[in-house]
Amino acid sequence: MAFSADGESTAVLKPVSLDSFAVPMSADEIKSIERAPKRHLVWPWVLAAVIAMLAAFAGGAYWFFQSHALPGVTLWGNSVVGKSQSQIVDEIDSAVAKSSVTVSYNGNTAKITLKDLGLSVDSQTIANEVLSAKRDAAWWQRYAFWITSDVATEPANPAAADSTELNSRLSISEVKPVDAQVTLNADKTGFETVAGQQGQGADPEPVAKAAVALVETLGANESKTMNVELKSTDPVVTDKIAEQAKATLDKLTKNPVTLKIGDRTIATVDASALAASSTINANENAKLAAGETRNGYVVFSADKLQQYYEQSIKPTFSTKREDREVIVNNNDEEIKVLKEGHDGISITEGADANIGTDGATLLAKGGGSLDVQGSIDAMQTKKTKRHVVVDLSDHKVYAYENGKLIRTMSMSAGQGNDYKTGACGGDLCTPTGDFTIWLKYESQNMSGNLTLSDGTQESWDVKDVGFVNYFSHSGCAIHRIATQTAFNDSDIAAMGKNTSHGCVGIGWDQAEWFFSWAVYGTSVHVQA
Structure with a gap:
């Protein structure tokens, strides 16, 4: 022990070794440390929660706006964002x-309303346009709310207003x-x-x-008193509107x-059906x-269209x-x-x-x-083919149906046709070739004037030629032979010469039947 200068004693200790404290841990102590809870980081979970909330919000907004007006949509300049169809209609x-x-x-x-003026507003259709905007x-x-779309469909057409209540x-x-x-x-096939x-x-x-204009403010404004003026008033349905409606019909x-x-x-919805069901x-x-x-x-x-269907x-x-x-010709054309x-x-x-x-x-x-x-039990089309053969060499007209000869008639041809061969040897000939009957008269006055190749004039003026069937556009026809009194089939056969100016003359006893049988479009084949 030592004494200090002040007379107090001072104890001097030996250095302490830390090794004396280094005591090994037991197995139980080690397991206890391993079982101690670990510290976790919190911020990733917070971020995930925020993302989930944003996703839920976005999904909810998407679902909501499927049936509500989209951001940025306006109606006549008024915001309707987030409103449902029924809310917009109301x-x-x-x-x-x-x-x-x-x-x-x-x-x-x-005080006059749109209804007083005969005008209505299709709020349902306008609301549909609002919901469709931007989609x-x-x-x-x-x-994007900053991208706008305004539905500006006019609520009603002021030009169509009616002045009766006013x-x-x-x-x-x-x-x-x-x-x-x-x-x-008049014939019920169209409109006028x-x-x-x-x-x-x-x-x-x-x-x-x-x-x-008041409607387009969606009730935000009130009207001021306005003076009414007199004028010549147009009808609600003007001539122009009627013409446009006619074009539609x-x-x-x-x-x-x-x-x-x-x-x-x-069946078809024809002009009569349209007229009965439209305004x-x-x-x-x-x-x-x-x-x-x-x-x-x-x-x-x-309702009117259904009624027309049921009744007509x-x-x-x-x-x-x-x-x-049907009757057809040699070209299979319906005649x-x-x-x-x-x-x-x-x-x-x-x-x-x-319907x-x-x-x-x-x-x-x-x-x-x-x-x-x-x-459906579908109908079939039964065709009867008719055609005529005029034979200039044997002086006959043959009538055929479906390839079967049904009548033979004697005839007199043009004076220019050789009686034996049928060949044309002069000015007044019956032409050969294929034709169709294109013009018919029950009775016709026939007249003409022709300069022949030798310079002489040939004139004729015959009244009441019966049952005329024109086949050539040069003026040749099959008709009742132009005599003053009845001249029948046997008389023509016995005549032994051609007498016409190019037409084909048949007997008085044959002509009316042929006129009825040879309808417009019937094929005519003329051969020598």
């Missing part, structure tokens, strides 16, 4: 109901205009227009424009909606009634087939229809209950065909 209908315009004339005032764009553009409310004496019309033509007439009264168009007549069973057409509406944006469709200014009624088309169907019968014929048609019960609805839809689209369930 908002438009509410704006229409509140769109009253205060009008004044000679101290009389009244054709790229996916990222659809949901005149009544303001005590204005009115001369009513008369609408132009579209009517069936009847011009409208102007009237005199209040001018409804400025009032209608003001009401439309004419197009549907030329390319009609057809009713089919399989690939067989059983003209000058307001092309007017709200349609149930079962109505529109093609331009023409509105079709499914369906009764023409027969379950029993009737074959078509006369003896019987139109028809298919045997059996329609499955109830299969035609929606009106489906047909009106197709008429609005401009045409098409309707498939009807049923069966």
Whole structure:
């Protein structure tokens, strides 16, 4: 022990070795350390949660906007983002109901709505346009609120406003205009227009424009009082509108909606059906009634079309087939229809209950065909081929049906044809070749004047030549021989010479039969 200068004693200790503390751990202690919980990083889990929330939000937004107006969509400049179709319809209908315009004339005032002016607004169709806006764009553009799309479809056509209620409310004496019309033509195969007439009264168009402007604010604005002026008033359906409606109906007549069973057409919506099922509406944006469709200014009624089908088309169907019968010439051209014929048609019960609805839809689209369930017993076409052979060397006219000779007639040919050979040896010849009968007269006065090759003149003037059938365009015909009294087949055969100016003369007892049998288009072969 040592003493310090102050007299206090100071203890001096030996250095301590750390080795004395290094005691090895037991196996239990090691296991305890291994079982101790490890520390984990938290931020990756937070990031994953944020991403999941964003994905859920994006998915929810995508699902939501499938049935609601997309970001950036406006209607008449008013935002409708996130609104459903029914909400948009309600908002438009509410704006229409509140769109009253205060009008004044000679101290009389009244509030006039679009309905008072005979105008309606198809809020359903406009709402559909709103929901469709931007949906054709790229996916990222659809949901970009800074990319806008305004639906500006006019709620109603002010030019189609009717002044009747306006005149009544303001005590204005009115001369009513008369609408132009579209009517069936005389043969019921197409349409014609009847011009409208102007009237005199209040001018409804400025009032209608003001009401439309109010609707386009979606009820945000109110109207100021406006003075009504008198004018010569055009009819609602003007001549121009009627002409456009006629063009629509004419197009549907030329390319009609057809009713089919399989690939067989059983009926068409013809001009008469169109006239019975359509009306003209000058307001092309007017709200349609149930079962109505529109093609331009023409509105079709499914109920009226169904009624026309039930009363005028369906009764023409027969379950029993009737074959078509026609006459053809040597070129297989139809020259006369003896019987139109028809298919045997059996329609499955109830299969035609929606003809009106489906047909009106197709008429609005401009045409098409309707498939009807049923069966067809298809008609066949029975052909009778008729042709005539005129033989100049044996002085006969032969009538054939389906290759079978049915009548032989004696004849007198042109004076220029050699009686034995039939060859042409002068000016007044019957021409050889193939022809068709193109002109017919039951009776005709025949006259002519011809300078012959020797310089002499040949003139003729014969009255009441009977049963004339022209086959050549140079004026040659097969007709009753031009005699003053009856000259029959046997008389011609006994005559022994040609007497005509180029025509073929047959007996009085044969001519009427031949005239009836040899219809327009019948083939005529003339040979020497």
